[in-house]
Amino acid sequence: MNRLFHLAAIVGLLTIGVFAQDPLKVAPQNYKLEFENDWVKVVRVHYGAREKIVAHDHTQTAAAYVYLNDSGPVIFKHINLSYGAITRPETKAGSFRLYKAVKEVHEVENPGDTPSDFLRVEFKTAPVNEKSLHGKYHREAYPAGENFKKTQFENEQIRVSRVVAAPGKKIDVSTNSTEPALLIALSAAKFKLSARNGKASQLNLELGRARWVGINQPEALENSGDAPAELLRFDFKTKPVRSESNEKGKPHVHPHN
Helix, strand or coil: CHHHHHHHHHHHHHHHHHHHHHHHHHCCCCEEEEEEEECCEEEEECCCCCCCCEEECCCCCCCEEEEECCCCEEEEEECHHHCCEEEEEEECCCEEECCCCCCCEEEEECCCCCEEEEEEEEEECCCCCCCCCCCEEEECCCCCCCCCEEEECCCCCCEEEEEEECHHHHHHECCCCCCCEEEEEEEEEEEEEECCCCEEEEEEEECEEEEECCCCCEEEEEEEECEEEEEEEEEECCCCCHHHHHCCCCCCCCCCC
16 A cells, blocks of 8 residues: 555655646646746736646746736645745735745645736846845825826846826837837836837737837837827846847747737
């Protein structure tokens, strides 16, 4: 009996090792690729009410978690790690959390009646002072009818700013010669886009939609809606860490640009 027990345990561990992998593959109904290039990978995550998600790998790069709705606690059950199950506290829409790179495998359980929806913004750039990537950052008050911009976090690798465009007003989202930027829509918004070629076009961003602004790209957004348009801006201060597949010329996926 003991021998059979040990054999079953070994088979279980091997099964976890084989099937705990990329969440985009093992749980495609919960993890969907929103955007990816050499600098960043954005994954849209959905944990349904009372849902349990199979074991999968946690991202091994530092990341920001951008919460799209108010949701309750979620349980992460870590496999073969001393800290076991950890409960993520409830989240507020428009807030974000930073976390350093970590290698772990976990299952996920949402025990509540409210789904949890968020973006996982994975940094693919060279890490510097990665231990400083921690903390939760929330929405802040701003004057009615006025544009607003505030840098809420900055270290040697990234800068994260909260930007609000008042109705009928224009914001400059241009980049410099070394730092591209990722914009995340924290509210559904309609913009008139003024781009490099000087031509204006309409840009509609749904909640959670990502927009990339490349290096040295002049760009202005005029809020053509009737409500404030809120964005989260990530500026990348270090160069991408290219994987072996990238060096061989493997193309990237750009679902939404």
